[in-house]
Amino acid sequence: MSQNLITEEKVFQELKKAIVETLRADDNSIRPETSLINDIGAESLDFLDINYRLEQAFGIKMARHFVLEHIEDMFGEGAAIDENGLLTEKAIELLKIRFGDNLPDLKPGMDMDEVPALVTAQSIAQGVMDILDSLPEKCPACGNSAWQSDDGVKVKCGSCGENAAYTNGDDLIKEWLTKVQEEKNIF
Numbered sequence: 001m002s003q004n005l006i007t008e009e010k011v012f013q014e015l016k017k018a019i020v021e022t023l024r025a026d027d028n029s030i031r032p033e034t035s036l037i038n039d040i041g042a043e044s045l046d047f048l049d050i051n052y053r054l055e056q057a058f059g060i061k062m063a064r065h066f067v068l069e070h071i072e073d074m075f076g077e078g079a080a081i082d083e084n085g086l087l088t089e090k091a092i093e094l095l096k097i098r099f100g101d102n103l104p105d106l107k108p109g110m111d112m113d114e115v116p117a118l119v120t121a122q123s124i125a126q127g128v129m130d131i132l133d134s135l136p137e138k139c140p141a142c143g144n145s146a147w148q149s150d151d152g153v154k155v156k157c158g159s160c161g162e163n164a165a166y167t168n169g170d171d172l173i174k175e176w177l178t179k180v181q182e183e184k185n186i187f
């Protein structure tokens with residue numbers, strides 16, 4: 001379902017905070033289209049740090065693996081990345097469905113090492129929103145529909161006090177891949 005307790009604006013605000021704390025970047029330099037690697041010098045370990053801060057803030061579990069790794073896991077070695085380390089056409093087709101206009105620089109034959117630079121503030125925020133939108137209608141602990149949020153960041157059950165139960169990021173990617181494969185039969 002699509003939750004309406006946490007706004008996209010709030011997600012972006014928390015993401016900015018996480019980026020500023022991790023990279024000591026200037027708050028004003030972070031825009032939706034900012035590439036964390038190209039524009040503000042993030043390295044792989046910084047992504048772990050930023051994800052951890054987002055997990056703590058929202059009570060979620062971010063994906064540990066990128067879509068490409070999940071494609072290879074589900075559809076076999078070589079499905080997403082060929083023997084030269086280049087993205088396959090099928091992988092590009094899938095990434096376009098997933099990220100659309102958020103990743104305008106995606107091209108077939110692109111080197112997999114170039115992919116992390118495509119990660120923008122907007123694409124991370126979208127990942128967080130997807131997880132937040134996995135909030136079930138009813139609280140799994142008491143069965144009531146009484147989710148609420150005092151601060152627009154953490155969600156609790158207003159009936160029994162349980163923390164919101166979200167699907168973790170990796171499982172969401174797998175669910176999405178399964179659904180797209182059923183609909184479009186790409187692999």
Ligand SMILES: [Zn+2]
Nearest residue numbers: 139142157160
């Ligand atoms: Zn409850």
